[in-house]
Amino acid sequence: MSCPDWSELARDRRCDDAATPNEPSAWRAAVEHLDVCDECRDDALAADPALLFRRLPTMEADAATIEEMRSGVAALRRAQRLTGTVETAAAPERGHGLHRWWGRAAAAAILAAGLLGFRPDVRDVSRMPSETRSVEAPVPLAQLEASAVSTMDEIDRPNASVYHFDEDDLGVIVVVDADLDV
Amino acid sequence: MELAYSAARQRASWSERSDRDLLDGIRAGDEMALDELIVRKTGPLLQLAFRILGDREEARDVVQVAFFKVWENRERFDDRWSPNTWIYRIVNNLAIDHLRSRQSRERQAEPVRQHLRHVADSRSRRRLSSLGESEVMGIFRELASELTEKQRSVFILRELEGLSSQEVAEVVGCRESTVRNHLFNARRVLRRSLLARYPEYAGAYAGETEAEA
Numbered sequence: 001m002s003c004p005d006w007s008e009l010a011r012d013r014r015c016d017d018a019a020t021p022n023e024p025s026a027w028r029a030a031v032e033h034l035d036v037c038d039e040c041r042d043d044a045l046a047a048d049p050a051l052l053f054r055r056l057p058t059m060e061a062d063a064a065t066i067e068e069m070r071s072g073v074a075a076l077r078r079a080q081r082l083t084g085t086v087e088t089a090a091a092p093e094r095g096h097g098l099h100r101w102w103g104r105a106a107a108a109a110i111l112a113a114g115l116l117g118f119r120p121d122v123r124d125v126s127r128m129p130s131e132t133r134s135v136e137a138p139v140p141l142a143q144l145e146a147s148a149v150s151t152m153d154e155i156d157r158p159n160a161s162v163y164h165f166d167e168d169d170l171g172v173i174v175v176v177d178a179d180l181d182v
Numbered sequence: 183m184e185l186a187y188s189a190a191r192q193r194a195s196w197s198e199r200s201d202r203d204l205l206d207g208i209r210a211g212d213e214m215a216l217d218e219l220i221v222r223k224t225g226p227l228l229q230l231a232f233r234i235l236g237d238r239e240e241a242r243d244v245v246q247v248a249f250f251k252v253w254e255n256r257e258r259f260d261d262r263w264s265p266n267t268w269i270y271r272i273v274n275n276l277a278i279d280h281l282r283s284r285q286s287r288e289r290q291a292e293p294v295r296q297h298l299r300h301v302a303d304s305r306s307r308r309r310l311s312s313l314g315e316s317e318v319m320g321i322f323r324e325l326a327s328e329l330t331e332k333q334r335s336v337f338i339l340r341e342l343e344g345l346s347s348q349e350v351a352e353v354v355g356c357r358e359s360t361v362r363n364h365l366f367n368a369r370r371v372l373r374r375s376l377l378a379r380y381p382e383y384a385g386a387y388a389g390e391t392e393a394e395a
Contacts, residue, residue: 042309053322053342055318066220073220076247
C-alpha cells in the first residue's frame with residue numbers, strides 16, 4: 001500500500017468521530033500502514049498527533065514469561081489454601097505485596113528444613129487445618145501419626161503449626177508460629 | 183509415569199478447545215484449563231496492563247493477580263459474557279486500582295517531577311516522529327494522567343488494542359454511545375496536550391482543533 005493522504009483521511013474521520021461505532025475501513029488500513037511505514041509518519045502526526053501513541057512499546061510474552069506467570073498463579077493459589085486469604089490489592093509499593101508473602105514463606109521453609117533435618121514425610125497431621133489435609137500427598141496416616149510425636153518434640157514449640165505440601169516435584173514444609181522471632 | 187502421560191494428554195486436549203470451553207473447565211475446577219488460559223491470554227493481558235500502567239513489573243503483578251481472581255471467582259462467571267471481555271474487565275479494574283494507589287503516592291513528588299519535566303523539555307526539542315518507544319511511553323504516562331479513568335481505559339482498549347466499541351463497553355461497564363464519547367474526549371485531551379508541548383504541529387492541525395472545540 002502506498003502512503004495515504006493523511007490530512008484528507010483525518011478530516012473525514014473527525015466529521016463522524018463521535019457518531020460511528022467503528023472506524024472507517026480506510027482509516028484502519030492507513031493506521032496499519034503507519035505501523036510499518038516510517039515515510040509518512042510526519043504527515044500522519046501532523047494530521048492527528050494522537051497517532052503518536054500507536055508507537056507505544058509492546059510487551060511480548062515468551063515461553064519463560066508464561067511459565068513464570070503459571071507458577072506465580074499456582075503459588076498464589078497455594079498461599080490461599082494455606083492461609084485462607086491472599087493480599088492481592090494494589091500494593092503500596094511496587095510488587096511488595098506478593099514478594100512479602102514469598103519472603104515469609106521462604107524464611108519459614110528454610111527454618112522448617114533446619115529444624116526437621118528436612119524429613120518431608122514426618123509431620124503432625126492432627127495439628128493441621130482440615131483444608132490442608134485434603135491436599136496432602138498420599139502417605140499413610142498411621143505412619144505419620146507414629147512419627148509425629150518425636151518430630152514435634154524436636155521442635156518443642158507448643159504454638160507451632162506444620163504444613164506440608166507436595167505438588168509435582170516440589171515439596172514444601174512451612175512452620176507457622178506467631179511466637180517465632182525470625 | 184502413567185499420571186504424567188495422561189496429564190500431558192489432558193493438557194494437550196485443552197489447547198484445542200475454545201475460550202468458552204476453558205472457562206467452563208475452570209468453573210468445574212479443572213486446573214489444567216486454567217493453565218491453558220494462562221498460556222493463551224498472558225500476552226494480550228500483559229500488553230493491556232502495561233499500556234495502562236506504563237510499567238512492566240507492575241503489569242506482571244496485575245496480570246498474575248487477575249488470573250488468580252479468575253480462579254477464585256470462577257463460579258461467578260456469567261455465560262452471557264464473552265470470556266475475553268470478562269478477563270479484560272478484571273485486568274482493567276485491577277490496573278486502574280493499581281494506578282490510583284500509585285497516583286496517590288506520586289502526588290507527593292509532583293513538584294520534583296514538574297522540575298524534571300521542565301529540564302527535559304528544554305534539553306530536547308525533537309520532532310514527535312523521531313521519538314523512541316520509551317520516550318513515547320513517557321509522554322503517554324504523563325498526558326494520560328489528564329484523562330479520567332474511563333477515558334484512559336477506552337482510549338487504550340479501542341484505539342490501541344483494537345477492541346470493538348461493544349467489547350469496550352462491556353469491559354468498562356458503560357453504554358456503547360458513552361464509549362464513543364469517552365474516546366472522542368480522550369483523543370481531544372491528548373491532542374491538545376501534545377500540541378501544547380509540540381506547537382510546531384499546530385500549524386497543520388489548528389483549523390481542525392477549532393472545529394472540534
